[in-house]
Amino acid sequence: MAKLDSKIPEGPIENKWSNYKSKQNLVNPANKRKLDIIVVGTGLAGASAAASLAEMGFKVKAFCYQDSPRRAHSIAAQGGINAAKNYPNDGDSVYRLFYDTVKGGDYRSREANVYRLAEVSNNIIDQCVAQGVPFAREYGGMLDNRSFGGALVSRTFYARGQTGQQLLLGAYQAQSRQTKLGNIEMYPREEVMNVVIIDEKARGVIVRDAITGKTKRYSAHAVVLATGGYGNVFFLSTMAMGSNVSAAWQAYKKGASFGNPSFVQIHPTCIPVHGEFQSKLTLMSESLRNDGRIWVPLHKEDAIRIQKGEIKPADIAEEGRDYYLERRYPAFGNLVPRDVASRAAKERCDAGFGVGTTGLAVFLDFKDAIERLGKDTIEAKYGNLFQMYEKISDENPYQTPMMIYPAIHYAMGGLWVDYELQTTIPGLFAIGEANFSDHGANRLGASALMQGLADGYFVLPYTIQNYLADEINTPRFPTDGEEFDKAEAETKEILGKLMAIQGKRSVDTFHKLLGKIMWENVGMARNKENLEKAILEIQKLRKEFWSDLFIPGKPEDLNPELQKATRVADFFELGELMARDALNREESCGGHFREEFQTKEGEALRNDKDFAYVAAWDFKGVDKAPVMTKEALKFEAIELKQRNYK
Amino acid sequence: MDLKLKIWRQKSASARGQFVNYEITDISPDSSFLEMLDVLNETLIKSGEEPVVYDHDCREGICGTCGVYVNGRPHGPDDLITACQLHMRKFNDGDTIVIEPWRARAFPVIKDLTVDRSAFDKLIQESGYVSVNTGNAPDANSTPIKKEKADLAMDAAACIGCGACVAACKNASAMLFVSAKVSHLALLPQGKIEAKNRASKMVAMMDALGFGNCTNTGACEAECPKGIKLTNISRLNREYYISALS
Helix, strand or coil: CCCCCCCCCCCCHHHHHHHHHHHCCCCCHHHHCCCEEEEECCCHHHHHHHHHHHHHCCEEEEECCCCCHHHCHHHHCCCCEECCCCCCCCCCCHHHHHHHHHHHCCCCCCHHHHHHHHHHHHHHHHHHHHHCCCCCECCCCCECCECCCCCCCCCEECCCCCHHHHHHHHHHHHHHHHHHCCCEEEECCEEEEEEEEECCEEEEEEEEECCCCCEEEEECCEEEECCCCCHHHHCCCCCCCCCCCHHHHHHHHCCCCEECCCCEEEEEEECCCCCCCCCCCCECCHHHHHCCEEEEECCHHHHHHHHCCCCCHHHCCHHHEECHHHHHCCCCHHHCCHHHHHHHHHHHHHCCCCCCCCCCCEEEECHHHHHHHCHHHHHHHHHHHHHHHHHHHCCCCCCCCEEEEEEEEEECCEECCCCCCECCCCCEEECHHHECCCCCCCCCCCCHHHHHHHHHHHHHHHHHHHHHHHHCCCCCCCCCCHHHHHHHHHHHHHHHHHHHHCCCECHHHHHHHHHHHHHHHCCCCECHHHHHHHHHHHHHHHHHHHHHECCCCCCCCCCHHHHHHHHHHHHHHHHHHHHHHHHHCCCCECCECECCCECCCCCECCCHHHHCEEEEEECCCCCCCCEEEEEECCCCCCCCCCCCCC | CCEEEEEEECCCCCCCCEEEEEEECCCCCCCEHHHHHHHHHHHHHHCCCCCCCCCCCCCCCCCCCCCCEECCEECCCCCCCCHHHCEHHHCCCCCEEEEECCCCCCCCEEECCEECCHHHHHHHHCCCCCCCCCCCCCCCCCCCCCHHHHHHHHHHHCCCCCCHHHHHCCCCECHHHHHHHHHHHHCCHHHHCCHHHHHHHHHHHHHHCCCECCCCCCHHHHHCCCCCCCHHHHHHHHHHHHHHHC
């Protein structure tokens, strides 16, 4: 059983990071040149880490499954990035950002990590502006801010509705500069299939070249996984089609603990599901909740008539509308955190007040904002989102309210890491969404971009040196050792097995069925009975997958079906672990809502006495139950309280 | 909807390609164009055939991965969208739809509708950045930037690198792509310092990579899913001449 040492530095919370930095080991410039680092994934975390490490002098090998590093799914983040700049003079501070993030995460994150995140948040904004990120500005030339859920201040910096794109391009450009200088070797369309461990340390990876289909080996002194989240286990999500858990999952199977796998975020404002053929869900940025008001009909008869298309939303008078978030949470109103907003939408729809043809949607209405601010202002703020909505739904949101419904969006859970962002395998680091650490049981809006870039620009480049300082005498090593042979053979065996099944059903058929089990039982509302049922159903479906899957074509070729199959094979195992984790956690917190544990008002009922811990799971075999170790969460700077957004 | 499809199939970069006809039935007008291709691929897989290989990822019009000619137009018959944002309601029952990969010397076909656009990465590697190391930044508000300039920079920075501009151009020129990056950075004080050098290096690399010349037809602007304007090309030309003269 892995022993979990979180390595939280000594001292009061506001001094921990500076204490760490002043005492940690560093690597001198001459030695940096002799050390190789593999970075898997080129999203905000991966690209910023690769660029920063290369600038410092390390030799980096970067991998992505996409055709270009610029396409990683961070690019789709819309709304913004938080920082404690306090430019609006509205009372923000590092402590307040830290406090809001811990509270928003429903007290299931590690205090010291979150404080450090808030501490470096301001550096990120400075860095991005210096790179030429065109953040929104006011007429005086200063940076503009807006509000996001779970905060009473405006601390979100943004670039229209394309903040993720602009931040990623900043990091991608920094990475491109280092690629040109020869400090980064970039390998696009190469998907990491296995992690190579030598003498208990991560020393390399096995990849599959998507074009040739051949497996390849790469070695390094340390491996960094920046592979993003695993929302695609639900099939329908706001993730990119290729987003996957495979590299992180192989690390788990090699001994890395997996933290809080059941903590996934369900985003309240996505375009609702409309058909069986649907391949993905599209997010409508949380920033829309600054100006949009969420409502459903107050009377069930009206809801039914709307569902049947007999009346339009405009036909319902003001007194016939239920602005349920404003009603239930007057202090935060439409800007309650995502988990709260999602559950409130589900509650109204389950009670029969939903709209849209399926009854699984609520209105997000801009009428008041357009009247107050004018159409031009709304267009300047949200134009691209409105356009995106209209293209998908064929309805004009300037004239009629948007229809939205919650969808899977983000994974708070991920590989367990200590304060140094190192997993339980020495030399294997996990950054960004791929790790579990900073968001607890629920992430606040505009904090994913903050965390990805904090890890990549300002945390990992320090902490990885504390590990590499002991590696300066390890020469570059070849990839023909027995550990590489073994790891490549394992990967080839899996690829061979998948191709050899030659059954009848396609990968997507299985993936959709898995997604349905996950959404119905391990989604927005969970209970013991359904979770136990889900585990059995997943196991059964996994067996069918391994006996009835059909992949056309050849393995050594560009074969998207084989690529999908390797990912879905891992999703089956992950899905089961998520259900087990959700079953173990007999409390409700953040995005994890167990129906058995709620207050009379239907709010999440946490159990701090028994569950104020990180559940870190260790792999024991595909058909064996995993073993869970607890990392107790100690709250020294913040008092544990029931979350209240009223 | 029932549709006839003519799709370019090509086994590998070196193999000869050809159009193959398919028929597809019962497509929902609310499905996206790529979801229609998914349905076709499911049918092909069921009959033991290899599915049509095409690049796609985010399916919300921002990653820039997807991109094919649909009836001769990059990203198909709608404005300001990528192929993944094209919906079948733009077509009529019984239509024939012709689907081809980008055709440009600098974007060789890899398989079926998938092409190699790594030339775009090489262009960005050629000075398409501000040379600033991590940790080297002053306070973000220490340099005020006029809102109008920041907005123009954002307009240019909205490029998603899909390659539709190259595909639309009869010369397969990458002028709109390069000019968008040069403009984005030249408009901001942070990028202005290296602006001249950037323009000349990126233009030279564009030639070296086999992209054609710009003859100002404006096809690129017409097909750009993000509405990148030709004025960026004027700005690139200005930066280029300044660099050539100084």
